[in-house]
Amino acid sequence: MGICGKMPHGNWILGDLFTKDYGHRGSIQKLWEQRWKFPCTKGVYPFHDGKFEDFEPIFTHLIEKNINDPYDDAYTNAFLPTAQRLVKEAQDLERQDREAAKKLYLNANAVFRLARFPYIGTDLKKKVFEEQKEAYIRGSKLWDIPIEEVTIPHKHASNGDGDKIPLYIRKPSGQGPFPTVLLITGLDGHRPDNTERTQEHLTRGWATVICDIPGTTVDCPANKRDPLSPDRLFTTILDWIKSTHYLDDAKVIAWGLSAGGYYAIRLAHTHKEQLIGSVGHGAGTHHYISREWLEQIDKHEYPFGLEQAYTQKYGYESFEEMKEKCQDEFSLISGKGEDVAVVASGMKSCRLLLINGVLDGCMPVEDSMLLAEYGSPKEMRFIQQRLHMGYPEANSIVYPWLEEVMASK
Numbered sequence: 279m280g281i282c283g284k285m286p287h288g289n290w291i292l293g294d295l296f297t298k299d300y301g302h303r304g305s306i307q308k309l310w311e312q313r314w315k316f317p318c319t320k321g322v323y324p325f326h327d328g329k330f331e332d333f334e335p336i337f338t339h340l341i342e343k344n345i346n347d348p349y350d351d352a353y354t355n356a357f358l359p360t361a362q363r364l365v366k367e368a369q370d371l372e373r374q375d376r377e378a379a380k381k382l383y384l385n386a387n388a389v390f391r392l393a394r395f396p397y398i399g400t401d402l403k404k405k406v407f408e409e410q411k412e413a414y415i416r417g418s419k420l421w422d423i424p425i426e427e428v429t430i431p432h433k434h435a436s437n438g439d440g441d442k443i444p445l446y447i448r449k450p451s452g453q454g455p456f457p458t459v460l461l462i463t464g465l466d467g468h469r470p471d472n473t474e475r476t477q478e479h480l481t482r483g484w485a486t487v488i489c490d491i492p493g494t495t496v497d498c499p500a501n502k503r504d505p506l507s508p509d510r511l512f513t514t515i516l517d518w519i520k521s522t523h524y525l526d527d528a529k530v531i532a533w534g535l536s537a538g539g540y541y542a543i544r545l546a547h548t549h550k551e552q553l554i555g556s557v558g559h560g561a562g563t564h565h566y567i568s569r570e571w572l573e574q575i576d577k578h579e580y581p582f583g584l585e586q587a588y589t590q591k592y593g594y595e596s597f598e599e600m601k602e603k604c605q606d607e608f609s610l611i612s613g614k615g616e617d618v619a620v621v622a623s624g625m626k627s628c629r630l631l632l633i634n635g636v637l638d639g640c641m642p643v644e645d646s647m648l649l650a651e652y653g654s655p656k657e658m659r660f661i662q663q664r665l666h667m668g669y670p671e672a673n674s675i676v677y678p679w680l681e682e683v684m685a686s687k
Contacts, residue, residue: 291636291643299577300639306346306353309581310337323669324395324466324581327473328388332360336389348395348582351402357393358406361386365413376420383417387470396466396580397587398495407468407495414470423448423480430518432499434510440499443514444469448476449485454524456485457531457684460515460553462545463490464536464560465587469497478677484684485525489515491538493591503593505608505618508541509548516552529687531555531680536641536667537562537591543630543649544610547620550628555683557631557676560667562641563621564611564648567604571642572597578639579665611648626654631679633672635664 290296302309318325318333325333336356339345345352368382390410394403411427418425429444446469449456459479461472469488476486492511493502500507520527530553534542539561546556565571567588576583585597592608594600606614610621632646649656659675661668668675 292639295578295637295639296574297577300579302581303576303583304346306337306344307341310341313579313581323667324391325388326471327384328392329385332364332385332389333392336360336392349397349400349586351400354393354400354402354406357389361389361393361406361409361413364389368413368417372420380417380420383413383420384473387414387417387473391467391471396582396584397590398468399586399590404496410470423451425476430514432511432514433517434514435499436510437504437507438501439504439507439510443489443499443511444497445515445518446470446472446488447485448480448488449524450480450483454485455526456483456524457529458485458487458519458525458527459680460519460530460532461486461488462532462534462538462541463488463494464538465491465494465584465591467535468495478673482677482681482684487515487519487525491541493593494537502591505613505615508544509617512541512545512549516549520552527552529554529684531557531683533557533676533680534559534561536560539641540610543627543632544620546627546630547625547653550626553628554687555629555631555680556627557633557679558646558649559672559676560634560638560641561632561646563645564605564609565645566641567600567608569601569605572601572604575640580640584640611652621649621652624653627656629683630654630656631676632656632658633668633675634660635666635668635672636660636662637664638666638668640666 302313319330321328339356364382364386368379371379390406394406398404398407415427426447427444428447429442432439432441432443435441468490472488479486490498492498492500492507500511519525519530532542532545532553539558542556543558543561543563589597589600592600592604611619613619632649634643634646636643643660661671
C-alpha cells in the first residue's frame, strides 16, 4: 500500500464507491428522505435519545423553507423552539413524574445535538452546545447514577494549550476502584452524546471518563494546531485517573469514536504502559487526510460536507490549505514533525482493536489496515457492506473484547 498517501486510482477498497456521489449533499430534503428519516424512526445515531415526532416537523420546516446549509443560523434556529420546549416540559415534571422528565431531557438532548450538527463552528452553535450540556446534566441528576462534570487543571499544558480539562464521569455506586473506560469523542459527537455507552459500562461495573478531542469544542484545551498536544492532554487525564481513588488506574481502556479513533490509536502507542487496551473505532490514521481522499469526501455518506468542519478542527485557513498540509503534519504514518508518526516509527502499542465498516466513506478502512504493517500485532474486525463505524454490528463486537481485556488484568 505504501505510505506516500496516494492510492492508485481505482485501488481503494471502496472501488467505484470512492467516486460515487450519494446524492444528498446540499439538499436537506434528500438527506432527510434518503438517509435520515429511517434512523430517526429507530432512534439511532445521530437521533439516539430522540423521538421521531419531535424531528419530523423540524425537517418539514427546513424542507419547506429550502434551508440546506447546516452552518446557517436558520438551520440551527429551526431546532431550538422544540429543544427548549422539551426542557421546559421536563422541568415542570421533575417533581411529579421523574421518569417522564428523564425521557424529556434526553429527547431535548437529541434535538440540541442536531441543532449544533455537524460541527460547533458558529457562535449560535456554541451557545446551543452550552444549552445542551446544561439540560443534559440537569436531566442526568434524575438518574439513579448521574453524570458528573469534573474540571481538572491541565497540569501538562504548554505551547498554547488551555489550562482546564472538563470531563464527564459516570461510575457505579460504591467506593471502587472501578475499571475505567476513557471514552474519546468524535467530530460531531461530544460528551453529552454517550448515555447508552455509559449505561453499558455501568452494567459491567465499569466507570466512564469522557473527553472531547482537540479542535471540536471550546471545552478541549489542547492546541489544535499542535499534533503533539493530545499527548499532553492524555498525560494529564491519565495522571488524574491515577490520583482518583474510585478509578482503577491498572484497568484503563481507551475507546476512540470516529475522529476520536485517531487519538485512541496515538494514545495506545504513546501511553501504552498506562492502558491495558485501546479501541480505534472508525478511525483515521493517514489516508483520511490525504488530498486524494479529501477531494471525494463531500460525495460520501456523511450527512453534510466535512470541508468546513475539518478546516476549523485542524485550524487551517482554507480547505485547500488543509489538503496541502494536513497529512504531512498529522499522519500517524508519514507525519514529518518529530514524534508525530508514532505508528510508522515501529513503536509498540498496548492491545489495540481496530473496528470499522469495510465501506466507510468518512475514514477509509485502509487507515486501520495500515497499522498491521508496523509495531506490535494488532487486533482487527471489519464489517462487510457497512459504512462508517460498522454499525449496527460494531458494538456487539467491541463489548466482548472490552470484557475480555478487562478480565485479563
